[in-house]
Amino acid sequence: MGEKRQFKVWRGDxxxxxxxxxxxxxxxxxxxxxxxxxxxxxxxxxxxxRWNCKAGKCGSCSMEINGMPRLGCMTRMSTFSEDETITVxxxxxxxxxxxxxxxxxxxxxKARETPAFAPPxxxxxxxxxxxxxxVERSQEFRKCIECFLCQNTCHVVxxxxxxxxxxxxxxxxxxxxxxxxxPLDAREDRKTYAQQHQGLGYCNITKCCSEVxxxxxxxxxxxIIPMKERVVDRKYDPLVWLGSKIFRRxxxxxxxxxxxxxxxxSAGPAMTGVDxxxxxxxxxxxxxxxxxxxxxxxGPAQLPAVxxxxxxxxxxxxxxxxxxxxxFGDDVEFPMPPRDLNYAHPDQD
Amino acid sequence: MTTTxxxxxxxxxxxxxxARTLRTDRWWIAPLITVIGLSAWIAYATVRVYMHKWFFVxxxxxxxxxxxxxxxxxxxxxxxxxxxxxxxxxxxxxxLTLPFLLLFRLTCYYYRKAYYRSFWLSPxxxxxxxxxxxxxxxxxxxxxxxNAHRYAFYAAGIISVINTWDAxxxxxxxxxxxxxxxxxxxxxxxxxxxxxxxxxxxxxxIAGGRLKHFSRHPVxxxxxxxxxxxxxxxxxxxxxxxxxxxxTDFYIMAVSAGWFGDVRxxx
Numbered sequence: 160m161g162e163k164r165q166f167k168v169w170r171g172d173x174x175x176x177x178x179x180x181x182x183x184x185x186x187x188x189x190x191x192x193x194x195x196x197x198x199x200x201x202x203x204x205x206x207x208x209r210w211n212c213k214a215g216k217c218g219s220c221s222m223e224i225n226g227m228p229r230l231g232c233m234t235r236m237s238t239f240s241e242d243e244t245i246t247v248x249x250x251x252x253x254x255x256x257x258x259x260x261x262x263x264x265x266x267x268x269k270a271r272e273t274p275a276f277a278p279p280x281x282x283x284x285x286x287x288x289x290x291x292x293x294v295e296r297s298q299e300f301r302k303c304i305e306c307f308l309c310q311n312t313c314h315v316v317x318x319x320x321x322x323x324x325x326x327x328x329x330x331x332x333x334x335x336x337x338x339x340x341x342p343l344d345a346r347e348d349r350k351t352y353a354q355q356h357q358g359l360g361y362c363n364i365t366k367c368c369s370e371v372x373x374x375x376x377x378x379x380x381x382x383i384i385p386m387k388e389r390v391v392d393r394k395y396d397p398l399v400w401l402g403s404k405i406f407r408r409x410x411x412x413x414x415x416x417x418x419x420x421x422x423x424x425s426a427g428p429a430m431t432g433v434d435x436x437x438x439x440x441x442x443x444x445x446x447x448x449x450x451x452x453x454x455x456x457x458g459p460a461q462l463p464a465v466x467x468x469x470x471x472x473x474x475x476x477x478x479x480x481x482x483x484x485x486x487f488g489d490d491v492e493f494p495m496p497p498r499d500l501n502y503a504h505p506d507q508d
Numbered sequence: 509m510t511t512t513x514x515x516x517x518x519x520x521x522x523x524x525x526x527a528r529t530l531r532t533d534r535w536w537i538a539p540l541i542t543v544i545g546l547s548a549w550i551a552y553a554t555v556r557v558y559m560h561k562w563f564f565v566x567x568x569x570x571x572x573x574x575x576x577x578x579x580x581x582x583x584x585x586x587x588x589x590x591x592x593x594x595x596x597x598x599x600x601x602x603x604l605t606l607p608f609l610l611l612f613r614l615t616c617y618y619y620r621k622a623y624y625r626s627f628w629l630s631p632x633x634x635x636x637x638x639x640x641x642x643x644x645x646x647x648x649x650x651x652x653x654x655n656a657h658r659y660a661f662y663a664a665g666i667i668s669v670i671n672t673w674d675a676x677x678x679x680x681x682x683x684x685x686x687x688x689x690x691x692x693x694x695x696x697x698x699x700x701x702x703x704x705x706x707x708x709x710x711x712x713x714i715a716g717g718r719l720k721h722f723s724r725h726p727v728x729x730x731x732x733x734x735x736x737x738x739x740x741x742x743x744x745x746x747x748x749x750x751x752x753x754x755x756t757d758f759y760i761m762a763v764s765a766g767w768f769g770d771v772r773x774x775x
Contacts, residue, residue: 171524225533226529227635251522251635290722292723314630318643319643322643340720358645361645363621365630367635380739385713390655391657
């Protein structure tokens with residue numbers, strides 16, 4: 160039997176709310192998420208909280224504990240003194256849905272805007288070979304669990320909501336760095352993209368993202384600063400500018416690849432035209448053309464069943480059918496017939 | 509059908525929390541120490557640079573890094589590269605290098621973090637609101653010039669060579685080879701200056717960080733690995749070099765002014 164400790168938990172929704180006092184039993188070895196669950200089981204059955212793995216690997220239970228952005232499941236109660244009142248609030252940077260649950264779609268929108276991996280034109284799927292020392296930098300960033308604590312703590316958007324349009328945030332910067340350092344990524348314009356479209360210049364490297372990262376990714380030192388230096392290579396280095404003039408490097412080398420442009424990774428079995436900025440303007444046929452050439456006809460992709468806001472509904476109760484809609488589209492049945500699978504090697508056909 | 513689910517719709521409000529920060533730890537200590545430390549060092553360095561005396565120990569050829577290279581008529585034997593600068597009091601003896609060293613430290617990725625947090629309160633600590641209504645970061649004038657860091661790094665590399673030369677010359681006393689406590693301090697200072705300069709993020713980028721394929725550049729990869737190891741200590745080295753610079757300068761000032769003599773091991 161544990162002892163009772165004081166908690167303040169923010170309760171409310173977008174119309175308002177406040178911190179409410181609770182006294183909850185705390186046992187040895189417990190974490191803050193355990194306490195939230197005990198609250199739900201006892202005093203506050205309608206307390207809303209996102210959680211999933213309880214092991215610091217899913218990134219769901221992001222919350223602010225005593226004002227610091229943390230994972231509820233990775234914050235031990237033993238780190239607080241017994242007479243301390245522990246305050247639990249939702250992430251401040253994102254709109255609140257209810258209680259500890261916030262709408263983090265800002266992060267997904269920024270992720271969607273970031274150009275995906277561009278396969279090299281001269282290699283078919285299955286022919287990719289990479290050395291460990293070439294990919295290990297990118298692998299650090301793959302540890303990201305997308306808890307969005309970095310996005311939440313970054314003062315660029317936390318204290319200045321108006322910057323959300325121009326600034327993608329640390330999570331997206333490590334994605335940009337991961338791909339720019341990737342030995343097989345064919346895009347040359349990621350530095351320019353990071354500077355012009357992701358708002359890399361807004362970061363003033365105060366390192367709060369690295370401080371709160373539960374995966375201990377060195378976001379600032381290993382991703383943001385290297386990306387800033389790569390931008391300096393392109394944009395602010397007079398020696399590089401002079402070199403490009405003398406050696407007549409193509410002036411568009413560091414420009415964003417425009418829609419319909421034929422350079423970059425256009426030929427071969429790889430993905431063509433990496434023209435993400437105007438993706439919504441393409442027809443279905445063009446979408447198919449952009450896909451990997453699997454040496455057979457691949458039908459156009461069906462759109463997933465999303466609402467007018469472009470998202471799946473949050474609960475099946477809001478749907479007009481039993482069960483949630485398939486994110487793959489209603490025409491796709493599982494298990495898929497083998498000839499519809501898209502991971503077959505072209506040589507096997 | 510009853511549903512308790514709330515659907516996200518349109519632009520929504522953040523959670524209405526009136527407290528500006530709910531942090532209960534002493535988050536203000538780090539910025540406070542930074543303000544005190546940096547202010548004290550700047551005050552000391554400014555006073556010393558404009559003293560125009562007690563910068564050189566002729567007997568043992570000790571020259572303080574704050575006056576290196578010494579380029580005015582006041583330098584005497586300390587002048588290694590000529591005395592072409594005017595002797596006006598507002599011009600420091602090392603007027604050709606000090607601005608670049610200042611630029612190197614001002615644009616350093618660690619110092620930027622330190623002074624943005626402590627002096628500019630942007631933000632003072634994580635999850636503590638910053639003290640400004642608007643924010644444009646380093647996207648426009650004047651902060652866009654932070655991108656000049658790598659040029660300051662090149663300059664700092666050259667200046668470190670000059671400091672190394674000073675430390676080597678200091679082994680040459682009038683009676684030939686000489687070795688004292690001042691030499692140890694000068695050497696320690698130079699080693700730390702090199703460590704700080706090489707641990708710079710720009711150096712890490714130039715050494716190999718800009719490569720896409722480490723496997724094709726094994727030598728640069730090893731250099732990058734070495735710089736990366738130093739780079740994790742960049743903050744500590746930034747503070748250690750401030751200390752070694754001040755200690756070296758103070759020791760040479762004290763010996764030069766005759767407050768105490770140099771501890772000699774040889775000659």
